[in-house]
Amino acid sequence: MTDTILHRALPAGSTTLDLEARTVEIIFATEQPVRRRSPWEGQYDEILVVTAAAIDAGRMGNMSVLDSHRAGSLADRLGSVVPQSLKIARGEARCTIRLSRSEKAELLLQDLRDGHTLPISVGYRIHEEKRTEAPSGGVATVRATKWEPLEISFVPIPADAGAMTRELENEGNTDMTDTQTAPQTRAERKRVTEITNLARSAKIDLGDELVTTAIAEGTSLDGFRAAMLDHLIAKEEQSPTFPISETRGMRQQRSFAAAAVDALMIRIDHRHKPETDARELVGLTVPEIARRCIENLGESTHGLTPASLVTRALHSTSDFPEIMSNLAGKTLQAEFAQTPAALKAVSRQSSARDFKAKTRVKLSTGPELEKVTESGEYKRGTMFEDSESYRIDTFGKIFGITRQALINDDLGAFSSAATKMGQAAAVFEAKFLVQLLESNPTMNDGKAVFHNDHRNLLTASTLNIEGLTSARLAFRKQTGLAGDLVNIAPRFLVVPAELETTAEKLLTEINATKLEDVNPFSRRLELVVEPRLTNATAWYLAADPAQAEGLEYSYLEGFESPYVEYRAGFDVDGVEIKVRLDFGAAFLEHRSWMKNPGTV
Numbered sequence: 001m002t003d004t005i006l007h008r009a010l011p012a013g014s015t016t017l018d019l020e021a022r023t024v025e026i027i028f029a030t031e032q033p034v035r036r037r038s039p040w041e042g043q044y045d046e047i048l049v050v051t052a053a054a055i056d057a058g059r060m061g062n063m064s065v066l067d068s069h070r071a072g073s074l075a076d077r078l079g080s081v082v083p084q085s086l087k088i089a090r091g092e093a094r095c096t097i098r099l100s101r102s103e104k105a106e107l108l109l110q111d112l113r114d115g116h117t118l119p120i121s122v123g124y125r126i127h128e129e130k131r132t133e134a135p136s137g138g139v140a141t142v143r144a145t146k147w148e149p150l151e152i153s154f155v156p157i158p159a160d161a162g163a164m165t166r167e168l169e170n171e172g173n174t175d176m177t178d179t180q181t182a183p184q185t186r187a188e189r190k191r192v193t194e195i196t197n198l199a200r201s202a203k204i205d206l207g208d209e210l211v212t213t214a215i216a217e218g219t220s221l222d223g224f225r226a227a228m229l230d231h232l233i234a235k236e237e238q239s240p241t242f243p244i245s246e247t248r249g250m251r252q253q254r255s256f257a258a259a260a261v262d263a264l265m266i267r268i269d270h271r272h273k274p275e276t277d278a279r280e281l282v283g284l285t286v287p288e289i290a291r292r293c294i295e296n297l298g299e300s301t302h303g304l305t306p307a308s309l310v311t312r313a314l315h316s317t318s319d320f321p322e323i324m325s326n327l328a329g330k331t332l333q334a335e336f337a338q339t340p341a342a343l344k345a346v347s348r349q350s351s352a353r354d355f356k357a358k359t360r361v362k363l364s365t366g367p368e369l370e371k372v373t374e375s376g377e378y379k380r381g382t383m384f385e386d387s388e389s390y391r392i393d394t395f396g397k398i399f400g401i402t403r404q405a406l407i408n409d410d411l412g413a414f415s416s417a418a419t420k421m422g423q424a425a426a427v428f429e430a431k432f433l434v435q436l437l438e439s440n441p442t443m444n445d446g447k448a449v450f451h452n453d454h455r456n457l458l459t460a461s462t463l464n465i466e467g468l469t470s471a472r473l474a475f476r477k478q479t480g481l482a483g484d485l486v487n488i489a490p491r492f493l494v495v496p497a498e499l500e501t502t503a504e505k506l507l508t509e510i511n512a513t514k515l516e517d518v519n520p521f522s523r524r525l526e527l528v529v530e531p532r533l534t535n536a537t538a539w540y541l542a543a544d545p546a547q548a549e550g551l552e553y554s555y556l557e558g559f560e561s562p563y564v565e566y567r568a569g570f571d572v573d574g575v576e577i578k579v580r581l582d583f584g585a586a587f588l589e590h591r592s593w594m595k596n597p598g599t600v
Helices: 103-113 183-201 209-216 221-238 256-268 276-281 286-296 306-314 320-338 342-346 403-407 411-439 465-476 497-507
Strands: 006-012 023-030 034-038 042-048 064-067 077-081 087-089 092-099 118-132 140-154 348-352 358-363 385-390 393-402 490-495 526-529 539-543 551-556 563-568 574-587 593-596
Touching: 023 118, 023 140, 077 103, 092 103, 103 118, 183 209, 183 221, 209 221, 256 276, 256 286, 256 320, 256 411, 286 306, 286 320, 286 403, 306 320, 306 403, 320 411, 320 563, 320 574, 342 411, 342 490, 342 526, 342 551, 385 574, 393 403, 393 411, 403 574, 411 551, 411 574, 465 490, 465 539, 465 593, 490 497, 497 526
Parallel strands: 042 140, 064 140, 348 551, 490 526
Antiparallel strands: 006 118, 023 092, 034 042, 064 077, 077 092, 087 092, 118 140, 358 385, 393 574, 490 539, 539 593, 551 574, 563 574
């Protein structure tokens, strides 16, 4: 089955012409084999089965008769098929067409009245086919056992000038030219083909006088190219200009790749709701998506098995590898977002423009204001500064989606791999931040983050009301670069899993009956439990990262989550997907954190 529209040509005679009714009977299909070729499958003979069961005639009532398969406007419509005129006999499909009174149709009617036979080409779509593999020394045969006529066209140049049975290979037609034709005829066909192709590339209508005159008068390709350039320059000079229109807020149509990813996501997550343009793709298998990708390149998929479809789509310029990569990326990032690192809650997110050291300058508070004397003299003040720096690095892995999984339409295995990579990226960030916290790195002043000189390393004590009171007081008494109070309040209590229950009891609100039983920390501290902390007794207080600098992590600007790249696999027979994370973190300020080593 294919959505590609194919063409084949036969002659229209004048013996059945009815001038008064403006009708003529035509043969639009026979079971004559037509040699076609595919860059992947090679040559094969295509046969349209001409029986009532094989032809889907649902569109033939009042079906359009066109000029050379063009359907750009109503001007290309030369007439229509007379309803109920389809006849099938002796392997031929016939119908009667009625010509309109347009100028082009009048010329055709005159040619028929003068006794000319005119080539007819049918545009059709194959829905079902049977392939017979090639015998030794021969070619394969594809029989279209269910096909649908879409339109009938008068065409100007048949491939076989004598028999007039096929249209020249243009506009998606893949009929083979007759290798027995005289060299002069082949040269003429080549000239006409090159002229029409050049006209199409410049978006010039093939019915334009420039094109028809060049074909009729034997103009060379170089001569036509020069005439076409003059034509385009003249047209450009006559083109009007238009004011700029405001288009903000208008939704642009999505690409096929984006719609395909949207449609496939519903098979991975049943809660996903695809957008309107993706609904026609919902339910398609992976090989069927591969077929659509190939056909979007204008290539035929006749006779291709699911394995051939996937293999061909992977090793072409189609959207297929990108679709599978984006599907993996979307699944991975969704899982990454659902598995956040606990310490991110007490950290500030930033971004880095590159991989160079990122420096953050810290200033002290402004100097104290002094009274201005009667002489009007202002005294100068001094602000102190310090800085911390760090850089981001790149981390990543490669995983593969096998060709077998794609052919088998196994999105379960596919989504499982992407989900695990998303979880792995989130776990990596969590471990990175925990290792940074527990390693107690050295800051720019040559001292560790938690140090007695920084007044943020408390005397070891158990996690209780007294210990929290002492830690909060130390927070309040912290001084800045100029020695002044910074008055920071703690917001988070960070504990390992071993202290989770103890911390929950301390932060639980109690309906006290006596003043001394009131819990001073209920609703004032938020609990953050990080099971990866290795010290079972140590606990921390941290300020709100939105209010004070402390622990900061950064991504490369524009890549705030794992980034996915892909290529058709070499190590893996399928698609290789690379997951990359550009990430880094550091303590920029020690005054917003407090550590108590704890006791058993």
